[in-house]
Amino acid sequence: MVVAEDVAVDYLNPAHHGRTTAIEDASFDVRRGETFVIIGPSGCGKTTLLKTIAGFMRPTRGKLLVEGHPAREPGPDRAVVFQDFDQLFAWRTVRDNVVYALRVARNTPVRAAREKADAMLALVDITRAADKYPHELSGGMKQRAAIARALALEPTMLLMDEPFGALDMITRNQLQIELKNIHRRTGVTIVLVTHSIQEAIYLGDRVMVMSRHPARIREIVDTHDQSDVESPRFAELTGKLRELLVHRDQELDVPEEAVL
Amino acid sequence: MSTWARLPAVARYALLVAAILAIWQAYVTLGHVQPLLVASPLDVAGAAWADLKDGQLEKATYNTLINLILGMIVGTLIGFALASFAVFSRIGQDLLTVLTSIFNPLPSIAILPLAMIWFGLQPKSIVFVVALATIWPVALNTDNGFRTISQTTQLAARNLGLRGWRLVTGVLLPAALPSIITGVKAAWAFGWRTVVAAELIFGVAGSAGGLGWYINNARYYLNTSNIFAGLVVISVLGILVEGMFGFIERRTVVKWGMKRAA
Numbered sequence: 001m002v003v004a005e006d007v008a009v010d011y012l013n014p015a016h017h018g019r020t021t022a023i024e025d026a027s028f029d030v031r032r033g034e035t036f037v038i039i040g041p042s043g044c045g046k047t048t049l050l051k052t053i054a055g056f057m058r059p060t061r062g063k064l065l066v067e068g069h070p071a072r073e074p075g076p077d078r079a080v081v082f083q084d085f086d087q088l089f090a091w092r093t094v095r096d097n098v099v100y101a102l103r104v105a106r107n108t109p110v111r112a113a114r115e116k117a118d119a120m121l122a123l124v125d126i127t128r129a130a131d132k133y134p135h136e137l138s139g140g141m142k143q144r145a146a147i148a149r150a151l152a153l154e155p156t157m158l159l160m161d162e163p164f165g166a167l168d169m170i171t172r173n174q175l176q177i178e179l180k181n182i183h184r185r186t187g188v189t190i191v192l193v194t195h196s197i198q199e200a201i202y203l204g205d206r207v208m209v210m211s212r213h214p215a216r217i218r219e220i221v222d223t224h225d226q227s228d229v230e231s232p233r234f235a236e237l238t239g240k241l242r243e244l245l246v247h248r249d250q251e252l253d254v255p256e257e258a259v260l
Numbered sequence: 261m262s263t264w265a266r267l268p269a270v271a272r273y274a275l276l277v278a279a280i281l282a283i284w285q286a287y288v289t290l291g292h293v294q295p296l297l298v299a300s301p302l303d304v305a306g307a308a309w310a311d312l313k314d315g316q317l318e319k320a321t322y323n324t325l326i327n328l329i330l331g332m333i334v335g336t337l338i339g340f341a342l343a344s345f346a347v348f349s350r351i352g353q354d355l356l357t358v359l360t361s362i363f364n365p366l367p368s369i370a371i372l373p374l375a376m377i378w379f380g381l382q383p384k385s386i387v388f389v390v391a392l393a394t395i396w397p398v399a400l401n402t403d404n405g406f407r408t409i410s411q412t413t414q415l416a417a418r419n420l421g422l423r424g425w426r427l428v429t430g431v432l433l434p435a436a437l438p439s440i441i442t443g444v445k446a447a448w449a450f451g452w453r454t455v456v457a458a459e460l461i462f463g464v465a466g467s468a469g470g471l472g473w474y475i476n477n478a479r480y481y482l483n484t485s486n487i488f489a490g491l492v493v494i495s496v497l498g499i500l501v502e503g504m505f506g507f508i509e510r511r512t513v514v515k516w517g518m519k520r521a522a
């Protein structure tokens with residue numbers, strides 16, 4: 001699905017010919033149908049890595065293959081759900097956001113696009129908001145709409161950058177459960193960036209822990225099938241990830257909620 | 261809250277306008293003003309009514325609006341094109357910077373003598389200067405609108421594979437609409453002043469004459485009431501167009517939550 005070999009990504013700063021290395025020596029693979037979670041301290045380069053997989057940026061060094069080809073241009077086969085709420089087009093209703101995406105990205109005929117949009121909105125449970133404009137929705141509803149739009153494209157991969165980061169606990173837990181169900185039903189490959197250890201273990205089949213800036217891969221931990229938050233195995237994994245994230249890195253500034 | 265503040269807005273404005281008209285009328289009738297210098301509201305209404313009945317005032321208004329609208333359409337399209345070129349290329353951005361630096365400070369009415377040499381004493385000259393007045397506010401505001409589109413909105417558009425022309429019409433233009441409307445409003449304000457001024461200077465007679473010509477013609481015959489009638493029409497049209505922009509905003513950017521209601 002995705003194969004990364006010694007990937008490094010630099011940001012060039014044209015103002016003073018500076019260069020910031022965001023990612024260094026990243027080698028990993030994402031397997032078809034799995035939920036691959038990327039976790040790491042703030043500013044370490046998680047978004048950068050996701051943008052590189054999405055094709056918004058190119059690796060400065062190393063090799064990054066998506067389905068066997070270098071990821072050059074962004075495209076609807078790698079649908080992205082962003083953290084920010086303004087990823088929906090403000091001038092279209094929720095339904096039209098999905099219909100428009102299908103029309104331009106998949107050339108779907110209008111009627112078929114409408115049917116599909118309604119099915120997707122039902123899947124993420126926001127049918128009653130279908131005719132509303134994005135600014136009329138709550139944060140959680142916006143993220144549901146964004147997920148519906150991404151899923152409608154039938155991507156080979158769903159790339160999610162802290163999609164629930166700005167939501168309250170209850171909404172967040174609810175959406176985590178729904179995402180897990182959607183994953184089970186559709187089998188879509190998911191790459192998920194998160195700050196939350198609990199979210200990583202609950203949703204992830206494997207969790208890749210990244211170190212502080214410039215990001216290097218610290219370890220990839222197997223966390224598949226952990227839906228019981230109360231189980232001893234879950235607690236053990238939480239301890240392990242927390243250890244990897246916090247205790248081995250003294251000057252780390254992981255947000256409080258991530259260290260639950 | 262005072263009694264005044266409790267009245268609906270329309271009533272408050274109507275009362276103020278009525279008061280101004282009453283003072284004006286009283287000043288003219290009681291103050292024994294030379295009717296040649298200041299016409300009373302009743303005289304102005306009479307003159308306007310007479311010219312509306314024989315179609316002269318409508319014709320002048322129509323001519324002015326046609327010139328204005330044609331000029332604004334041409335200017336707005338060129339403005340959009342310049343701004344679109346500017347988002348996609350460095351040279352486009354530089355071109356926009358250079359052109360706006362040169363032309364924006366230049367009152368486009370100052371180009372009228374040149375336009376008259378190029379196009380003759382024809383409405384084409386007026387359309388030309390109106391277009392020139394429109395291009396820069398539209399181009400600058402549209403460009404600014406494109407540049408302030410949120411990063412995430414742009415990434416979401418690229419994620420759908422949108423590029424080139426489809427990206428402009430499908431995402432950039434609607435996302436920049438608040439700035440674009442601001443630009444077109446500014447363009448209208450410039451264009452409206454330019455078209456009236458151009459007609460005043462221009463003075464093409466007869467069927468092609470607009471409101472500026474109408475006023476100048478009235479001055480020629482010392483019909484002070486008609487001068488006032490022309491000014492009133494210009495002002496009323498201005499108010500209507502402002503209202504139209506408000507309506508468009510409520511139906512678009514306000515409805516979409518991109519701009520707060522006034």
Ligand SMILES: Nc1ncnc2c1ncn2[C@@H]1O[C@H](COP(=O)(O)OP(=O)(O)OP(=O)(O)O)[C@@H](O)[C@H]1O
Nearest residue numbers: 011012020022041042043044045046047048049213
């Ligand atoms: N456009 C940019 N230009 C220059 N440097 C950048 C740019 N974007 C990010 N960086 C730098 O790259 C590093 C990684 O940023 P990135 O956004 O990928 O972090 P992140 O892990 O997603 O952080 P967070 O968890 O806070 O979202 C940071 O040090 C940041 O300062």
Ligand SMILES: [Mg+2]
Nearest residue numbers: 046047048161
């Ligand atoms: Mg990030």
